[in-house]
Amino acid sequence: xxxxxxxxxxxxxxxxxxxxxxxxxxDFQATTMFxxxxxxxxxxxxxxxxxxGSKATYEQGVEKDKFLINHASLTLSxxxxxxxxxxxxxxxxxxxxxxxxxxxxxxxxxxxxV
Amino acid sequence: xxxxxxHPSTLSVQEGDSAVIKCTYSDSASNYFPWYKQExxxxxQLIIDIRSNVGEKKDQRIAVTLNKTAKHFSLHITxxxxxxxxxxxxxxxxxxxxxxxxxxxxxxxxxxP
Numbered sequence: 001x002x003x004x005x006x007x008x009x010x011x012x013x014x015x016x017x018x019x020x021x022x023x024x025x026x027d028f029q030a031t032t033m034f035x036x037x038x039x040x041x042x043x044x045x046x047x048x049x050x051x052x053g054s055k056a057t058y059e060q061g062v063e064k065d066k067f068l069i070n071h072a073s074l075t076l077s078x079x080x081x082x083x084x085x086x087x088x089x090x091x092x093x094x095x096x097x098x099x100x101x102x103x104x105x106x107x108x109x110x111x112x113x114v
Numbered sequence: 115x116x117x118x119x120x121h122p123s124t125l126s127v128q129e130g131d132s133a134v135i136k137c138t139y140s141d142s143a144s145n146y147f148p149w150y151k152q153e154x155x156x157x158x159q160l161i162i163d164i165r166s167n168v169g170e171k172k173d174q175r176i177a178v179t180l181n182k183t184a185k186h187f188s189l190h191i192t193x194x195x196x197x198x199x200x201x202x203x204x205x206x207x208x209x210x211x212x213x214x215x216x217x218x219x220x221x222x223x224x225x226x227p
Contacts (some may be wrong), residue, residue: 006157030212043217044158045205093157095215103148103207103215105157 006106023094120218
């Protein structure tokens, strides 16, 4: 079946630094990738949608200058949290969709900003 | 945009009993309805999905029903086992357009031995 690899699984960084999270589709071409944020005991909130080779579409209220998304190829999308602060601490999850209707999720990245 | 409501937020059942989780959606153009199981610290895993041209789908102990007229769909788990304990999310999306997957609030299911 479709597999999405997300790295790192957890990262701790100092306030003010930037963190990059990678999401790779291993056995299919992801025409669209999605990035979600999940706070403890809450649902997944969509942050942005990206299509290969074009700019990401951000959901209302999500700062595009803080959450930089690059979808440079059909198998790789990256989310960079720029100048991270403690309030950015959360569980970030990517999802990839190919030519079918299914959405495959990565295993998530636990970001802690200290 | 789409809004998905999920109930209950927590559900506790005895091992071997059935569990039912219900969701409603607002966008009549939505036509894809997956259910995900999420264990602590992990990403969501698809357990079953249904498309709008079908009213019911079953996979062993898991079934999903869809009522397009009422815009609601439900997850049914029979003969529950302790390993079914997790958080379950329903979601909805359109096949065309933005294809955004909108999630319900989640249900924490606990199976008591």
